[in-house]
Amino acid sequence: MTYSLWHIVSLGILAIAAVLVLYIRRDAFAEFRPATDKCTYQWDSGYVCPSSKETDTYKILPYSKHDDATKKDAIDHLSAFWTEWTYDHNFIEANWGKDDMFYIMVSKDAVSKDAVSKDGRFLGTVAIDRKNFYPFISQMYVVPSERRKGLATELLRFGEDVTMSMGFDTAKLWCEKHLVPWYEKRGYQAEDTVHQNGKTLFIMQKGPFQRAMAA
Numbered sequence: 001m002t003y004s005l006w007h008i009v010s011l012g013i014l015a016i017a018a019v020l021v022l023y024i025r026r027d028a029f030a031e032f033r034p035a036t037d038k039c040t041y042q043w044d045s046g047y048v049c050p051s052s053k054e055t056d057t058y059k060i061l062p063y064s065k066h067d068d069a070t071k072k073d074a075i076d077h078l079s080a081f082w083t084e085w086t087y088d089h090n091f092i093e094a095n096w097g098k099d100d101m102f103y104i105m106v107s108k109d110a111v112s113k114d115a116v117s118k119d120g121r122f123l124g125t126v127a128i129d130r131k132n133f134y135p136f137i138s139q140m141y142v143v144p145s146e147r148r149k150g151l152a153t154e155l156l157r158f159g160e161d162v163t164m165s166m167g168f169d170t171a172k173l174w175c176e177k178h179l180v181p182w183y184e185k186r187g188y189q190a191e192d193t194v195h196q197n198g199k200t201l202f203i204m205q206k207g208p209f210q211r212a213m214a215a
């Protein structure tokens with residue numbers, strides 16, 4: 001069988017096109033890597049990320065790692081805000097307890113032996129709800145006295161890191177209409193609405209998160 005020049009040129013063009021497509025879409029073939037440099041790669045389980053975050057001013061730890069006073073603070077605050085739900089330890093355990101997916105942020109200031117809570121002041125919460133096909137970031141809450149300091153933005157970012165470390169490249173959440181611009185500013189887009197307890201809630205989505213090429 002002989003190949004004409006035309007065959008060779010066509011094959012060459014196809015090969016160049018394939019290389020171009022692979023190059024342009026290289027992110028899609030890149031190995032998944034979480035955005036945080038705190039995650040380490042383990043050959044048998046992929047990227048493993050710490051389920052906590054600590055800065056000079058705050059700590060975010062799973063519910064189970066906090067003392068009783070802090071757990072009670074979180075439950076009291078969430079119950080007072082989301083009155084349609086009955087928050088207690090069982091509610092948190094049933095929804096997010098199994099995999100430590102409910103997180104509490106506390107301050108690192110004023111932690112002394114005499115402090116009521118050895119954890120510091122209760123600042124806020126975030127949960128990653130895995131009961132859905134995609135994890136939903138939920139229970140975003142910051143105590144009123146500490147709002148507008150960027151803490152919710154930090155909690156949201158932490159929730160996204162946890163979502164990514166679970167191998168998902170998309171985060172979703174529900175919010176009320178007045179918070180849509182807040183989430184849009186942080187990279188989310190409204191994709192649908194649902195009606196619950198007489199309210200219209202917006203389903204917001206962010207992703208796919210940027211994938212980094214494997215080192």
Ligand SMILES: CC(C)(COP(=O)(O)OP(=O)(O)OC[C@H]1O[C@@H](n2cnc3c(N)ncnc32)[C@H](O)[C@@H]1OP(=O)(O)O)[C@@H](O)C(=O)NCCC(=O)NCCS
Nearest residue numbers: 140141142146147148149150151152153174175176182185
């Ligand atoms: C919605 C909520 C979580 C936001 O918390 P927050 O900690 O005030 O949020 P942030 O500080 O990250 O962002 C709030 C604003 O303060 C601004 N901000 C951030 N740092 C700031 C600072 N140091 N000084 C002043 N403003 C600041 C941000 O730019 C942001 O402004 P924007 O809305 O124009 O983007 C909080 O109001 C809350 O708990 N509400 C009740 C529960 C609730 O509705 N949860 C949402 C469920 S979907």
